[in-house]
Amino acid sequence: MAQNDRTAFVMRDRGWHPRPYAPAYKTTVARSPQQSLVSLQTPTASELTGPDFDNFVLGPVDNDLLLNFRPGTDRDGLPIGERIIVYGRVVDQYNKPVPGTLVEIWQANAGGRYRHKKDAYMAPLDPNFGGVGRTVTDADGWYRFRTIKPGPYPWPNDVNSWRPAHIHVSVMGPAISTRLITQLYFEGDPLIPLCPIMHTLNDPDAIDTLVARLDKAGSRPMDSLAYRFDIVTRGALQTYFENQG
Amino acid sequence: MTQPTKDGGLMYPESPSQTAGPYVHIGLALEVAGLPPRDDEIGPTIATTAAEGEPIEIVGTVIDGNGDAVEDILVEAWQADANGVYQTDFRTDRAFRGFGRSAPGENDAGQWSFQSVKPGRVTHPNGGEMAPHINLMLFARGINIHLNTRLHFDDESTANAACPFFNGLPPSRRDTLVARRESDGETARYRFEIHLQGPQETLFFDF
Ligand SMILES: [Fe+3]
16 A cells, blocks of 8 residues: 555554463474564564555455365365355454455365375365465455365374364455464354463453354355454554654 | 543454464465465565566575474565665566565475565665665464564675664674575575574564
8 A cells, every 4th residue: 555654553462462482382382482572663664564465466266265276167066064155354453444455364174184285184185175265355344255164173282182163364464564364263163262272362352353253144045154254453553654753 | 352542432452363373385375285376376586587686585494492494484575676665566477576475395494485686775764774674574383473573684784784773673683683695696695594592593573
């Protein structure tokens, strides 16, 4: 956006975000910095700008995970699993829509298996499911994907750790200050309170904001259930440099 | 969940971060995951050789607290063009893109790389010119919220010494942000080792 270099953002609340060092999630022990982060008292254009994706060319089924792994095939080629619509709005902390932001998702298939060279879980790959999607929010901040509900999967942490069903969600833009990668969970999943990665969050309300809600009204009869997941990015403080006088 | 703002409105909390996990490549670096790339992908080319400026290559590894390379790392880069201007209109049909993503492949032992041009100097809001630098963001399994750092260049020592940003950093840690020029030729190559922990821990920013 043209105004990028005139906008600063509400300070990031690092007590609300997950703790970088969280020993119950074992990989964090060797991968979390031990020194304090250095706070920038005066953000510069380097932090207050970022790529804008208005002219980035997306494919017609990039946001349709039911079709995008084998585009052009007919209904026989659909993935196995619960068909769902995942949609919502990207807004900032002042509830202002964030248009033109790149939303990217990736997920396991219905059996909990990722299409990744390094995933060796015994659940089979689905020949009709890649598990990746992307879209750009519209003028009012809305985004929308069609996919299948991912399955939970085991992972090597404790001897018997399972991830709740989840979709990884990346939001890029308008500035690198607002860069965010998070995960979407599903209402009612009994694995949520048992997950060591959820326990990296201090506040139960923070977990709650990552749980997509079943939206019966948004579902398509005889076709797909809908889940609503709104994403909040850092609040834009306008005309920052002008105020510096 | 919400707190009042100065103007009496409500301010929502930012969505909390979660780790990008070991399979981040499926979503953000498809070829590394083994997925067919789409027509237009964000990749490790920040600028092609057709872009204005000195062509450079950046290579590096991210080292964890055990001394091991983080092989599942995803690095994002954001930089100004050769004139010190951030080009925000991202498109892959341009020689200069400004933004890129890189992740080590299976046989790269954790080494990632970017193709770019040396960025120009960007004006600091308090006055003065910042030394050429590239903004980097790190994502991986075990990193619950991405890490922000900056890469400076060892052959820009005059610009670094005059940089109002660089000079505001703790002196003992400035060196952790400096990439080393390791080969000349048509495209100069710089190496940037990032340490997540330990005596050489890289300086990471909160902004
Ligand atoms: Fe996952």
